Ligand SMILES: Cc1ncc(C[n+]2csc(CCOP(=O)(O)OP(=O)(O)O)c2C)c(N)n1
Ligand code: SF4
């Protein structure tokens with residue numbers, strides 16, 4: 111198992127926890143270490159507990175574990191919130207000069223560093239978190255110089271003085287610990303490598319995927335945890351001639367995106383559950399007017415406002431079935447941060463090839479987690495763009511009826527009609543959410559209705575045949591125990607395999623990135639003695655789908671506390687579940 | 696297509712199913728003539744229609760068009776224009792579509808000042824759903840859902856536009872074909888959001904706001920010597936609850952449309968066949 115170090119900084123929202131954590135994560139990444147970060151936060155700007163956690167190793171890390179080695183605690187609550195994860199070998203950095211009396215369990219190592227005073231010495235109290243980073247470097251044997259580059263990245267825009275002050279603050283923290291403590295008995299020694307990694311979160315990967323795929327228009331309304339997609343695109347999409355609009359609400363956002371798509375742009379919107387509810391109004395129009403559109407749902411805990419800053423995979427049914435009437439769609443569920451990139455690229459291609467709305471369903475755990483990857487994981491040469499049956503001035507002719515009218519919804523064998531974007535000569539046509547004939551004109555004719563419904567559904571059948579709807583597989587392919595999951599749980603599951611293996615339990619893991627169309631898992635389930643479906647929701651929405659497909663019962667592991675699965679926890683749950691009876695048919 | 700475009704080129708071969716005498720016939724004619732007269736052709740024009748009797752206009756006109764969901768036509772038009780600043784975008788819908796279910800979008804579309812034309816076919820009634828009160832219905836107007844009248848003041852769409860920072864506010868009457876067309880043309884040619892509230896009588900469900908009523912009460916601002924560039928004068932006629940006006944109430948001469956403010960000038964439909972050439976730089980940003 112990876113020799114990993116688990117570090118965290120916690121305090122009140124507004125304490126700069128996030129940016130401090132990010133600086134440390136970046137430094138570790140620059141030192142050739144893998145990093146996997148997670149955030150505990152409450153939905154408040156000031157006050158309340160928040161923490162940024164880093165798991166780091168020279169090997170790949172893709173999950174959080176229930177262990178904390180070094181904790182920078184700016185408040186007592188930070189210590190209290192993490193008591194379960196702290197252990198005898200943990201070191202807790204705190205500022206003894208601050209007004210609160212630190213209550214630290216005896217068996218742990220308390221490292222009292224005058225963070226504020228040292229920061230003031232370096233040029234300002236505001237740098238106290240950076241002093242703490244220096245202190246953490248000393249405890250972990252991590253060269254404080256590695257912080258320099260990330261400090262430059264973070265503060266470069268504020269001038270070289272600020273950067274130098276921060277570097278000094280880090281050194282003061284490091285020296286203070288060096289001079290006042292001997293912590294070699296803790297045995298932390300952070301190795302470095304020559305590897306170059308990039309560090310990014312799922313929202314950024316989705317945004318970057320959109321840019322790679324030629325997305326030029328984005329409309330959205332801010333909502334946690336999807337806002338970051340919009341913020342990433344803003345300032346970058348313009349470089350390619352595109353534009354981001356902050357709409358007045360999600361009703362507007364999806365309609366703007368739809369308008370841009372009808373005008374011929376690759377277009378996207380992103381939101382979370384409450385916004386998906388509003389967008390559901392227009393979802394059927396997107397499908398019926400056969401408009402290519404990518405809609406990203408970064409799920410958070412619902413229903414209603416639920417726990418807005420907490421993890422949940424509760425929108426599967428909504429994205430799979432939401433909207434009145436029967437709406438053809440694709441539902442894609444990236445399982446890792448790098449897959450957030452690739453699946454977004456794919457989504458744009460499916461949208462245009464099949465002139466259908468495509469949901470990319472990610473979750474908070476993917477969105478706010480940063481993870482390291484070799485840059486080749488995002489090799490732009492592998493990005494393919496397929497715009498489907500887009501017709502130009504010459505090709506339009508083939509699709510005109512006897513009166514010279516463009517058949518925008520022509521009934522074809524594969525269900526896909528030609529697509530003429532505005533400006534194409536003789537391609538002018540009407541699109542509508544009303545049932546229509548081949549020309550896009552309203553109809554209530556029984557035959558035409560059936561033809562159009564069938565042709566729209568046939569596009570999905572065509573996609574099922576022509577595209578690969580594979581799952582991702584880990585562990586022992588011949589194992590009797592099968593664990594199926596979707597979305598962000600993959601990382602924790604893959605790491606859980608190591609714990610299970612240690613206990614002599616063989617497991618085959620299937621991680622599903624496509625929910626509609628989706629791979630048929632009947633054979634895999636029949637081949638296994640035991641099947642468990644793992645997901646972050648209470649009712650087992652994916653397990654229901656799997657049971658329906660395979661006409662059998664499966665076991666379920668559901669977590670809906672608002673916190674993502676952890677590798678060690680999942681290993682224990684799987685072990686327990688395997689010994690339970692299979693539910694009655 | 697070129698300068699020989701005639702207004703009938705904007706006509707589809709679908710026969711309107713509006714009630715005979717419906718104001719929407721005249722409203723649509725003025726739109727088609729206005730589009731042709733200002734040098735547009737169906738292949739570079741995008742019409743977005745709302746839902747209502749008025750919304751059927753998308754079907755009866757010929758151009759690139761979308762007939763969307765109730766109340767959301769303005770956002771669609773906004774997206775079209777941003778992606779393709781080269782297109783002529785015209786959005787049309789009813790008073791319910793624009794000032795009730797779509798009221799939020801109206802305020803923000805006005806603020807954004809996207810360079811498009813918005814025609815509201817205001818019949819002061821819900822036509823398609825057969826005669827319920829609309830946001831512009833009079834407070835004592837009896838309908839199936841308001842037997843004693845809505846007992847709420849009607850919304851003043853022109854004032855709403857003014858309060859939202861409009862750069863062009865006008866009102867016309869579908870039956871005064873010449874003036875209606877002229878006003879539509881001015882809205883099309885305006886650099887920014889050209890808003891026209893059109894009195895477009897519903898002959899079936901509204902026996903108060905009739906052709907006769909408008910003919911008798913309309914005051915033409917042009918004849919009154921109104922200066923649309925005078926904000927204070929505009930405010931006065933817009934807030935004058937005693938009269939019905941036709942004409943351009945307000946036009947901001949210095950209006951800069953959204954795409955110019957934001958430097959959105961490119962045809963967004965045109966993209967490379969793979970990732971952009973420098974796309975690995977996007978990855979390297981994350982070092
Ligand atoms: C979400 C939704 N709610 C209700 C309706 C039913 N509906 C269709 S048109 C309309 C009102 C139309 O009034 P207006 O916009 O004034 O258009 P008019 O028919 O008068 O031209 C309503 C309520 C609908 N289509 N969609
Ligand atoms: S009901 Fe009224 S608005 Fe609708 S078509 Fe008839 S006259 Fe026109």
Ligand SMILES: [Mg+2]
Nearest residue numbers: 789790818820
């Ligand atoms: Mg109406």
